[in-house]
Amino acid sequence: MSERTAVVAGGGIGGLAAALALHRRGWDVEVLERAPAFGEVGAGISLWANGVRALEALGVGRAVRDRSMPEREAGIREPGGRWLSRADTGALERRHGSVVVLHRAHLLDLLREALPERMLRTGAEVRAVRRAGERVEVEHTGGVSRADLVVGADGIGSAVRRSVWPDAPGPRYAGYTVWRAVIDPGRPLRAGGETWGRGRRVGLVSLPDGRVYMFCVADAPAGGRAPDGEPAELGRLFSGWHAPIPELLAAAPEDAFVRHDIHELPPLRTYVSGRVALLGDAAHAMTPNLGQGGNQALEDAVTLAALLDRHPAVERALAAYDRERRPRTQMIARRSRWIGEATRWSSPLAVAARNTLIRLTPASAMPRALAPVLDWRPPT
Numbered sequence: 001m002s003e004r005t006a007v008v009a010g011g012g013i014g015g016l017a018a019a020l021a022l023h024r025r026g027w028d029v030e031v032l033e034r035a036p037a038f039g040e041v042g043a044g045i046s047l048w049a050n051g052v053r054a055l056e057a058l059g060v061g062r063a064v065r066d067r068s069m070p071e072r073e074a075g076i077r078e079p080g081g082r083w084l085s086r087a088d089t090g091a092l093e094r095r096h097g098s099v100v101v102l103h104r105a106h107l108l109d110l111l112r113e114a115l116p117e118r119m120l121r122t123g124a125e126v127r128a129v130r131r132a133g134e135r136v137e138v139e140h141t142g143g144v145s146r147a148d149l150v151v152g153a154d155g156i157g158s159a160v161r162r163s164v165w166p167d168a169p170g171p172r173y174a175g176y177t178v179w180r181a182v183i184d185p186g187r188p189l190r191a192g193g194e195t196w197g198r199g200r201r202v203g204l205v206s207l208p209d210g211r212v213y214m215f216c217v218a219d220a221p222a223g224g225r226a227p228d229g230e231p232a233e234l235g236r237l238f239s240g241w242h243a244p245i246p247e248l249l250a251a252a253p254e255d256a257f258v259r260h261d262i263h264e265l266p267p268l269r270t271y272v273s274g275r276v277a278l279l280g281d282a283a284h285a286m287t288p289n290l291g292q293g294g295n296q297a298l299e300d301a302v303t304l305a306a307l308l309d310r311h312p313a314v315e316r317a318l319a320a321y322d323r324e325r326r327p328r329t330q331m332i333a334r335r336s337r338w339i340g341e342a343t344r345w346s347s348p349l350a351v352a353a354r355n356t357l358i359r360l361t362p363a364s365a366m367p368r369a370l371a372p373v374l375d376w377r378p379p380t
Ligand SMILES: Cc1cc2nc3c(=O)[nH]c(=O)nc-3n(C[C@H](O)[C@H](O)[C@H](O)COP(=O)(O)OP(=O)(O)OC[C@H]3O[C@@H](n4cnc5c(N)ncnc54)[C@H](O)[C@@H]3O)c2cc1C
Pocket: 009, 010, 011, 012, 013, 014, 015, 032, 033, 034, 035, 044, 045, 046, 047, 124, 125, 126, 127, 153, 154, 155, 156, 157, 158, 159, 160, 178, 180, 215, 260, 279, 280, 281, 282, 286, 288, 291, 292, 293, 294, 295, 296, 297
């Protein structure tokens, strides 16, 4: 059989993982990335056991483990510092495998380096996708590409989705904004876990190189920017919160924090049409509260390639992909949204009730509750 060809729109985590999964199964792939270079925001990413298994299936599990470290400190605290719950990371690891954290740029590099250079094209923005006989045609700023399969991995604002599903609902604002930074604390510091206040939240994650990935979340109008700069805004929002939050905010250079409003995609009725499949945020952009968006993109990629092997007819494989991936990713997006809503409560009574519930929940409940998300295995 002649080599099968695929165009992957978007060279983020999902697009590069899809390209690698297809390449490993003998496809000739062209990745079209609109940015002038492959890159990611300056932030960390948590990879859960399901995502790590997907990376192992992609042949980069070991490389990821070498550049990451297991998350040892997790749980939820009050702004004053008292722990409401402390995750038993050992039990979580024994039950599911560890959660590892690394810099996003490192994850992207590992995926990119596993692909032949000739498959990667930057500065190519996808504009439209259309059927061309038995194949699919992709119009982009560098010309027109044709392939047996097109994967739309071009993120939440996906041009592939808009082109193939012009009536699908667009992203909606979740009501809160996130600031992220990787900060050098200037001294050894063990940081981990989240702190939930009234409608505000901070998360800290230690990175393997001694730096700390910090994210801060607060309700805000969409598109808002602090008139006197984001560090000043963060100082106001999180003034008086427990150590080392003020220390890290003070150590962050003026431009360290990137700010993003959180949007999510309303559930799509399908992820596939003919020989076009959506993957990652293009298919199911979810709120980040469960830290699963990237993990799900990795699962999508591995599943898609495996199903294309199992069903030689592309349309049949894509129908199977839709059946397998849509219910799961939409269930995880729902769970992530619920968690986000609980962290936004600001009435003192509701927050007190929430915190009591967290305090009374045994640590052993967490591995059980996460089982439907983390128990995923790559298709054989
Ligand atoms: C604050 C925050 C924290 C998060 N934390 C975690 C976490 O800890 N763990 C986790 O698993 N997930 C996390 N996520 C989610 C995760 O970042 C995303 O789900 C993941 O990056 C999606 O990858 P993707 O490749 O599908 O999309 P993207 O990362 O958006 O990549 C899309 C790529 O396509 C390119 N592109 C866009 N349009 C075009 C076009 N028209 N033509 C060509 N190229 C195009 C873009 O330049 C980009 O490179 C977090 C998200 C946020 C916002």
